Amino acid sequence: MKLNKKGMLVVVSGPSGVGKGTVRKALFELDNQMFSYSVSMTTRKPREGEIDGVDYYFVSREEFEQRIKDDMFLEYAEFVGNYYGTPIDKVEEKLNEGLEVILEIETAGALQVRKKVHDAILIFLVPPTKQALYDRLIRRGTESSYQVEKRIAKADNEFRLAHKYDYIVVNDEINNAADRIYAIIRAEHAKTERSIHSYLEILEEENGK
Ligand code: 5GP
Numbered sequence: 001m002k003l004n005k006k007g008m009l010v011v012v013s014g015p016s017g018v019g020k021g022t023v024r025k026a027l028f029e030l031d032n033q034m035f036s037y038s039v040s041m042t043t044r045k046p047r048e049g050e051i052d053g054v055d056y057y058f059v060s061r062e063e064f065e066q067r068i069k070d071d072m073f074l075e076y077a078e079f080v081g082n083y084y085g086t087p088i089d090k091v092e093e094k095l096n097e098g099l100e101v102i103l104e105i106e107t108a109g110a111l112q113v114r115k116k117v118h119d120a121i122l123i124f125l126v127p128p129t130k131q132a133l134y135d136r137l138i139r140r141g142t143e144s145s146y147q148v149e150k151r152i153a154k155a156d157n158e159f160r161l162a163h164k165y166d167y168i169v170v171n172d173e174i175n176n177a178a179d180r181i182y183a184i185i186r187a188e189h190a191k192t193e194r195s196i197h198s199y200l201e202i203l204e205e206e207n208g209k
Contacts, residue, residue, distance in 0.1 A: 003195040003202075007036075007099040009091070009117050010185060011110045014125030015155030017137035019171045020104045023125060026178035027102070036094040038103045041067070044082040047142045057087070075105065075112035080150050084109065100185055107161045114164070121188050123181060124165040128172045130155075 014020050028035050041057040043064050052058050059067075064083045068076060076085030086103055094101045103113065113120050127133040133155060137148045162168060167184050171177040189195065 002098075002189070003198040004189055005098055005198065007095045007097070007101055008185065008188060008194075009095065009101050009103065009113065009120040010181075011103045011105060011113050011120055011122045012125055012181070013105060013107050013110045013122070013158070013165070014171075015127065015133055015158055016151040017133050017140060017155075018125050018127050019136070019174065019177070020125055022174050023171055023177045023181065024102055024104060026174050027181050030178060030182050034100055036090075036097075036099040036101050038086055038091055038094075038101055040084050040086055040103075040105065041073075042082055042084045044084070074116065075109040077106055077108040077112075079106050079108075080147070080154060086113075107158045107164075111161070111164060119194065121167070121184065122165040123167045123169055123184065124162045125169050125171050125177065126159070126162070128170055 012020055012024065024037065028037070039053065039055070039057060041059055041064065043059060043061050044056070046052065046055070046058050050056065050058075061083065064076075064085065067073060067085070067087075072087060072089070073085040074088040074091055076083060078084075084105065086105065086109065091101050091103075103110075105113075110122055114122060127136070134148075134152060137143065137151060143151065169177055169180045169184075
């Protein structure tokens with residue numbers, strides 16, 4: 001029995017190439033009714049195989065900047081020359097439906113979420129070693145070597161903010177990492193401060209019968 005009617009906002013950050021997307025897919029396979037992925041908006045060009053509206057909403061800089069003015073983002077940031085942001089409307093809708101909403105975002109955006117949504121949980125996904133990250137970025141082959149270097153440098157900077165997160169999860173193996181995140185979400189739901197009010201309401205209803 002689930003006590004909380006509202007879902008939780010779960011932020012997953014981690015260096016470029018750590019496997020956030022793959023771990024998220026494995027997490028969704030653990031329960032196909034529990035999660036909703038928040039599709040971000042970006043000014044980055046689509047990579048081969050990426051689909052508009054599924055991987056990202058791909059827009060121009062002008063369109064993005066207009067949406068900033070219209071206050072349509074829960075958070076947004078610039079990352080290696082492009083804008084990325086979380087459209088707020090869908091997030092609220094899904095949380096109210098009781099789904100756990102997963103944001104895969106970089107650190108500056110995550111810290112904006114921390115300020116705005118006090119009960120969001122922040123998870124930092126790390127590679128088992130720095131070499132593993134480097135190998136993965138090279139193998140993925142989606143970025144030029146210049147971009148890979150920039151992303152690795154960015155990873156070092158981002159890691160300096162890991163202490164601001166609630167949890168560190170090592171992606172040594174995809175299913176292990178997904179299991180850990182699943183366990184964190186279950187445990188967070190059971191926290192007294194999240195569940196006591198709902199339980200008291202149930203008891204009151206029972207007494208009122
Ligand atoms: P990529 O270009 O590799 O898809 O994403 C680059 C970085 O931007 C990744 O760390 C990714 O998690 C992050 N990112 C993706 N969407 C958002 C978003 O909506 N907001 C923020 N702040 N970062 C995002």
